[in-house]
Amino acid sequence: MQKAVKKQAIPYSITAIFIAAEIILGVLVQTADTSVAEISYSAIVLAFVFSLVNLNKSREWLLTALALLCTLFADYFLVLLGGEEKLIAMCFFSVTQICYFLRIYLAHKEKKIRIVHLILRAVLIAVSVAVTFTVLKDKTDALSIISIVYYANLILNVIFAFAQFKISPLFATGLLLFAFCDAFVGLSVLEDLYIDIGVSSLIRRINPLELNLAWIFYVPSQTLIALSLIKGAPSERK
Numbered sequence: 001m002q003k004a005v006k007k008q009a010i011p012y013s014i015t016a017i018f019i020a021a022e023i024i025l026g027v028l029v030q031t032a033d034t035s036v037a038e039i040s041y042s043a044i045v046l047a048f049v050f051s052l053v054n055l056n057k058s059r060e061w062l063l064t065a066l067a068l069l070c071t072l073f074a075d076y077f078l079v080l081l082g083g084e085e086k087l088i089a090m091c092f093f094s095v096t097q098i099c100y101f102l103r104i105y106l107a108h109k110e111k112k113i114r115i116v117h118l119i120l121r122a123v124l125i126a127v128s129v130a131v132t133f134t135v136l137k138d139k140t141d142a143l144s145i146i147s148i149v150y151y152a153n154l155i156l157n158v159i160f161a162f163a164q165f166k167i168s169p170l171f172a173t174g175l176l177l178f179a180f181c182d183a184f185v186g187l188s189v190l191e192d193l194y195i196d197i198g199v200s201s202l203i204r205r206i207n208p209l210e211l212n213l214a215w216i217f218y219v220p221s222q223t224l225i226a227l228s229l230i231k232g233a234p235s236e237r238k
Helices: 002-031 036-053 059-080 086-107 111-139 142-163 169-193 199-206 213-237
Strands: none
Touching (some): 111 142
16 A cells, blocks of 8 residues: 555656746746846747656647647747747647647547538638638748747637546636637737737737737646546556
8 A cells, every 4th residue: 555655656746846847937937137048948849848747648648748849849949949930839839739620629529520620620720721821912921820820720729628528627728828829929029910909009008018018928828738648547557
């Protein structure tokens, strides 16, 4: 009996250390004066490393770990390189959302739900691309197309993840926070590159303390998504 307790204590302690470290990094992102990019990136690296701790043979683990790895690559270009390679970053982020789509899709038990899921996703992506061409016109480029496809996938991933909330509440909540983060990032990029919508003044009204709103949501989102893998770990250890 004592041996069994010792075996279980290691995963719990690692999980506690992981959560504490992400909280510390999340606070440092908002308060540090220097090396903010490195601190921010460390939080994403840590989430991926924690997914490896929960290594198992399930499709859920494989898709989630791959998604976190792609997020790591995307943030290398977006965070560490200062956003100079936005297109490459968005390509990696798109693969991330495709992985999460597959995790959600494969969790559907009924064939009819899978069919509806695919139809809705195809329709939303097609409509989003059409709207992008209509609104941006000559300003439409590869970055705008890959970004709108990414956001369409992210929105549907959040919706379907919450439809499966009982299966994995941490995963659904993590994706929702991911969407909140990307809402601020997307508005900033839209204003910088395509349309003047006055988002800067709007964000200042929402955020009088000048906190990094995107990272307030982003660090918890990656933490919760990584933690969502714990659910299957005990059965894999038995």
